[in-house]
Amino acid sequence: MSIGVILSLAQATMGYARGAPDSFADLADQVSPAVVNITTATMVAAPTGPNLPNFPEGSPFEDFFRDLLPPGQGDGNGDQRRNRRSQALGSGFVISEDGYIVTNNHVIDGADEIEIEFFSGETLDAELVGTDPKTDIALLKVTSDEPLAFVQFGDSEAARVGDWVMAMGNPLGQGFSVSAGIVSARGRALSGTYDDYIQTDAAINRGNSGGPLFNMDGQVIGVNTAILSPNGGSIGIGFAMSSRVVTTVVEQLKEFGETRRGWLGVRIQDVTDDVAEAMGLASAAGALVTDVPEGPAAEAGIQAGDLIVKFDGREVENVRELVRQVGNTSVGKSVRVVVLRDGKTMTLNVTLARREEAENQPIPTSAPAGQPMEKEVLGLTLSPMTDDLREQLGLSGSVDGLVVRNVAEDAQAYEKGLRAGDVITEAGQQKVASVDDLEDRIDDAKDAGRNSLLLLVNRSGDPRFVALSID
Known part of the structure; x- marks a missing residue:
């Protein structure tokens, strides 16, 4: 009897689950024309080194010693091998009919030539528009006589853990390949300041970098960027930079050829439970200002010890969230910053500067060490x-x-x-x-x-x- 109860409960629970798609074929047909393979070529200078010993032509020792030396070293007659071309493979996707293409920065970094292969087999040379190493995003441009098929960005914020997603790209150089899975987690951070990754168990391998992660409406909600793997292959833990981050970067690269992020001009830290208790706070939230060098925040009156609780109308949960909010805000915009100071809230207006320029400026320092009356x-x-x-x-x-x-x-x-x-x-x-x-x-x-x-x-x-x- 107890077994019957368990089975009926299981069946009732399953009734709330959304079934898997019958097929991803229609979705794959819809988006394939806009997904591309990317091949890059880079000239690598031949290394210098000792020539081979002189042996009679055809001697087995000639081949033996040549195999031991790295490519580019001498052939025994004083000749040097030519500089060689290094090739790399990746993925990307077209976002406009006039030929703008999104991929990862690490796919094209240092490339002398970039070739785009479309699903139809057509190839076109691409020019680099701009890159953003902080989010590992690059924007390319090709020129075509005909309008190109393209895909649109979707709202990564609307994606829920458990939603179906489909990845497409050029894994291990195998050409156009589709894999499917679910959103495993959201808001993942790897190592970057602006990280906002979607984690997925859709198979992502080397060569998938720069390819799109689609929702079931055929919209790009992420750019496949990295995997967590002990062996270099997919084990079901892949990461795609969210479209929330990518769209802002792409817009700036398209307009300026570079990023132009907002800069508040403060040093900040997260509020821990013990810091919250020491400050008499009800909860450990916000971004605590530790230093205010010369810049926008100092001019607006923000002080060390202020707790930033709201930025431009949005609540500030932690340091990471504030950094992203500021970075996504236009340079020169005047924003309202709400701070908690001495138990009271204050609203200050701050005109943001440009982070890229501020990063090249030295920040005043303060101090260590000691002497008298201990x-x-x-x-x-x-x-x-x-x-x-x-x-x-x-x-x-x-x-x-x-x-x-x-x-x-x-x-x-x-x-x-x-x-x-x-x-x-x-x-x-x-x-x-x-x-x-x-x-x-x-x-x-x-x-x-x-x-x-x-x-x-x-x-x-x-x-x-x-x-x-x-x-």
């Missing part, structure tokens, strides 16, 4: 900053705070990563210049019923917030 607090041996220390450490006259001389290895401060040479510039989001200042901040936190104190710690110009227990 005192131990919270497992830290501290001393005030002095002119001698500033000179010794090469710091500007504006740098102030408490220099960490030593950290007890059994102290929580050591577990949190504090080390000798760090400089504590703030405690409880207030400046500290003496150990007495720090002890006052500890007393204030205890009076407020808090169990931890938020410190702003500067190490070699890299500030970060650390929460230490004061129980």
